[in-house]
Amino acid sequence: MEPLDGNAIGGLLISLLGTDQTDVVVTCAHCGATRMLAECVVFRSGPGTVVRCRSCGGQLMVFVQRHDVTCVDLLGVQ
Numbered sequence: 001m002e003p004l005d006g007n008a009i010g011g012l013l014i015s016l017l018g019t020d021q022t023d024v025v026v027t028c029a030h031c032g033a034t035r036m037l038a039e040c041v042v043f044r045s046g047p048g049t050v051v052r053c054r055s056c057g058g059q060l061m062v063f064v065q066r067h068d069v070t071c072v073d074l075l076g077v078q
C-alpha cells in the first residue's frame with residue numbers, strides 16, 4: 001500500500017482528542033528529528049495505522065482499533 005502523509009490520521013486524531021493535531025510538532029525518539037505530524041509518513045496496511053518518521057523511518061505511533069476501543073502507542077515520540 002502506498003504511504004500517506006500525516007493528514008491521513010487527522011480525522012482519527014479529532015475523534016480521539018477532539019481537535020486537529022496534524023500541526024503539532026513531534027520529535028522522533030529514534031533520531032531526534034522534529035517536524036509537524038502532517039509531514040510524517042502513515043501506513044494503513046496491516047492490523048493498524050503506523051506513523052513513521054520521515055527522516056529515519058522509525059516508528060513514532062501505532063493506532064490499533066479493536067471493536068470500539070482504539071489503542072495508541074506513542075513510544076516513538078519524545
Ligand SMILES: [Zn+2]
Nearest residue numbers: 028031053056
Ligand atoms: Zn527519526
